[in-house]
Amino acid sequence: VGGDARAFARGLVGARVGAIRRRGKFLLFDLDVADGRPAALVGHLRMTGRMQVRPRGSAPTPHECVALDLDDGGTFSFDDVRKFGRLVLVGDADELVGALGPEPLGASFDAAWLHAALHARRRAVKPLLLDQTFVAGLGNIYVDEALFEAGLHPLTPSNRVSTRAAARLADAVRGILTRAIERRGTSFDGFYRTPEGRPGGYQSELKVYDRAQEPCVVCAAPIRRIVVGQRGTHFCPKCQRRISR
DNA sequence: AGTCTATCCTGCCGGC
């Protein structure tokens, strides 16, 4: 979308796909090509993007933006209703990957690291967690859920998060992501689908996200919705105080 | 440097 389609095609024709990796929310297709051509195809689904392989000659998906014929008879299809997604050729995928923060399910993401990293900045904790260069892979839904689980108000200054609260937050982030992956994602708005075309199941486990005015599952106080950094933000005013313990 | 704000895009929902 918006790029130079001709150059995109020129860089891909004849390229061989090597490893396929994920880093944060990015999908990386390493390309085995020589002579200075782009070395990786980088994809991002953003809100509504979908990638799938359909039989060559089959009907394009409703909002197909890119179709790439593969040599095994399939067609790689990138479909995106809102055109927020990206599919870009880059020379060095490690450049992009290196700019991202640690993987929240990786070994380096733990309570001690998180506490130190939070205290190295002075920013509201929610926008910081959404910053992909701080931690890679967290989106709006899971940040709201993690902050609730940790009992942290979304506007808490990052350098005021206590050691104990940072430990709760690290546990919450890992637990929620692990559970959400088990349930194959969150499909509350009808957009997100698994590669098999089925909705995920985590939406039924959401405790604050999209639950404004509904009772908190812990204390029954009405869940509040505010806007933080242009993002809808949901929290329990009783369970998530501004001062962390 | 670090932090904040506007922008992209379109299907859906609520209000009149």
Add this chain to the structure above:
DNA sequence: TGCCGGCAGGATAGAC
């Protein structure tokens, strides 16, 4: 009924 304004959100460019 039908129309239309407003809302949702990840990343990024540009502003301060």
